[in-house]
Amino acid sequence: MDRTLEGQDAGRAGVLAALGRPVVALFVLQMMGGMLLSPHRSFFPIYVKALGYSAATISLLASARLVLAMAASLVGGTLSDSLGRKWTLLLGNVGFVAGSLVFLVRPVGWIGLLWAMSGFGMGLRTLGSQSYLMDVATPSYLGILTAMYNWGYTLGGVLSSPLVGIVLERWGYGEFGVSLTLFAALAVGVNAVFLPRSSARIEGAGTSWRKFFGYADIAGRGPILLLVLLRCLPTVYWGMALVFIPLLLDKAA
Numbered sequence: 001m002d003r004t005l006e007g008q009d010a011g012r013a014g015v016l017a018a019l020g021r022p023v024v025a026l027f028v029l030q031m032m033g034g035m036l037l038s039p040h041r042s043f044f045p046i047y048v049k050a051l052g053y054s055a056a057t058i059s060l061l062a063s064a065r066l067v068l069a070m071a072a073s074l075v076g077g078t079l080s081d082s083l084g085r086k087w088t089l090l091l092g093n094v095g096f097v098a099g100s101l102v103f104l105v106r107p108v109g110w111i112g113l114l115w116a117m118s119g120f121g122m123g124l125r126t127l128g129s130q131s132y133l134m135d136v137a138t139p140s141y142l143g144i145l146t147a148m149y150n151w152g153y154t155l156g157g158v159l160s161s162p163l164v165g166i167v168l169e170r171w172g173y174g175e176f177g178v179s180l181t182l183f184a185a186l187a188v189g190v191n192a193v194f195l196p197r198s199s200a201r202i203e204g205a206g207t208s209w210r211k212f213f214g215y216a217d218i219a220g221r222g223p224i225l226l227l228v229l230l231r232c233l234p235t236v237y238w239g240m241a242l243v244f245i246p247l248l249l250d251k252a253a
Helices: 002-018 019-052 055-083 086-105 108-136 139-170 171-192 222-252
Strands: none
Touching: 002 019, 019 055, 019 108, 019 139, 019 171, 019 222, 055 108, 055 171, 055 222, 086 108, 086 171, 139 171, 139 222
């Protein structure tokens, strides 16, 4: 019994020791990202519909965002190796600023441009943040730190959803967009000031700019193709859900 308690105490102490400044700063940015991503995803279709645009237009805008996110994923690994994890993550957080500005414009061209830019930022953010976590996490605690890292997005969405609901209820999309833009700018500032550089050595940084699409050596491997398929199929559903579930909720309300 005593040995079990001692083991649990040692485990907790190990996790606390693994939560250094880089990990904590990354988790804070994850939570801030969740606080921005949740209202973006939930209210974008409703906002565009309120402007009088059709569901088909909303779907095209959502698709443009996903295409840019995919393009960012193709180059994000190389950028992460060239610029460093911190600055790749910062560029990704700038995408949150673009996504927040969407709620301050009305022409569909500007909406499409800003929303696509936010998708590109999301792709960079995913690559930069995941690479950063692998660099700074204590290897023996990578599993639990990854769980906490992913939990940050959910916690951020839980915290922001009631707040943005109150803002929309009392004021409107103008104040909503301004609030999100200021908070997104704050996230960029936190990224720049409080997130330390990753200490990982970057190999071949001088030549990596010529290898943006240098994935041929792994793209044809069976396990990689299987992982791509497993990742792709849920995304097909998720892409539809992001557009139509908010619209259905808005109609039901």
